[in-house]
Amino acid sequence: MNQSEKEQYLREYSILKNEGKPFFPYAVAKDSIMAVIVMLVIMFLSMEFGAELGPKANPTTTTYVPRPDWYFFFLFEVFRVMKEVPKYTPFAAIGIPTLCMLGLFLLPIYDRSPERLITKRPLALAAGLMTIVTIAFLTVEGSSTGSPNEVQVTPPSGLTASERTAFYAGEIVVGESGCLGCHLIGDYGNNGPGPPLTHIAKILEPGGIAATLRNPTAPMPSFAGLAQQSPKKFKYLVEFLSLLH
Numbered sequence: 001m002n003q004s005e006k007e008q009y010l011r012e013y014s015i016l017k018n019e020g021k022p023f024f025p026y027a028v029a030k031d032s033i034m035a036v037i038v039m040l041v042i043m044f045l046s047m048e049f050g051a052e053l054g055p056k057a058n059p060t061t062t063t064y065v066p067r068p069d070w071y072f073f074f075l076f077e078v079f080r081v082m083k084e085v086p087k088y089t090p091f092a093a094i095g096i097p098t099l100c101m102l103g104l105f106l107l108p109i110y111d112r113s114p115e116r117l118i119t120k121r122p123l124a125l126a127a128g129l130m131t132i133v134t135i136a137f138l139t140v141e142g143s144s145t146g147s148p149n150e151v152q153v154t155p156p157s158g159l160t161a162s163e164r165t166a167f168y169a170g171e172i173v174v175g176e177s178g179c180l181g182c183h184l185i186g187d188y189g190n191n192g193p194g195p196p197l198t199h200i201a202k203i204l205e206p207g208g209i210a211a212t213l214r215n216p217t218a219p220m221p222s223f224a225g226l227a228q229q230s231p232k233k234f235k236y237l238v239e240f241l242s243l244l245h
């Protein structure tokens, strides 16, 4: 801002200030009225429609897929993408949002341009649009991704149609059963306390895999219950693991 611009600004400011209304009580009263209206609308909505209560929390479930509320999908998606590289996950959850907030907080310090016209501020316009588009894109992506513990390893080539079906079905059972809490399959899951299962078929025959699932060594939980309740799921699980060469 040069000297003459500054003087012009100060002149306009003092004219507007003389014309203007004081913050108290004028703006305070307006804000208060709006606040009351918003409160009344919320009260009306909650009395008329109520809030949805999900099913009672069940701590023993292994099939529950945790999802954030929709307005956090964008953050969830950043987290999900970064999860592929575990050492960066804290950065996704804390670093990126903090950096963005800091950027916004420091805006009055680094953006000193007196221009108000949006067409004369291409950088600010681009940054603003980019933010909106990015958040919208991440929200859509985050809303349509599957369970966060899903496995998506490529099936080996040359499978028969039924083996292929079992492979994909078994992948889902693995995701549902919490195996990834303790095992690594390809790039998915945790490395330990269980051994990686990426090439488990090289070590164990299908019979051995099924026997391990029924009678595992602690801390691995037994999946004999699954075999009893959903023999089909158990069969897919064993078939899937038997195809991991």
Ligand code: HEC
Pocket: 174, 177, 178, 179, 180, 181, 182, 183, 193, 194, 195, 197, 200, 203, 204, 209, 212, 213, 216, 217, 218, 219, 220, 221, 223, 237, 241
């Ligand atoms: C609480 C952690 C945990 C969970 C959950 C778990 N496992 Fe394990 N798993 C282990 C541990 C630990 C071992 C090693 C046991 C041993 O040393 O005998 C193991 C061993 C195995 C083995 C034998 C590996 C080998 O090299 O001999 C297989 C196969 C296996 N798990 C499959 C699964 C599958 C499939 C699931 C999900 C349906 C699952 N595990 C869930 C902890 C777990």
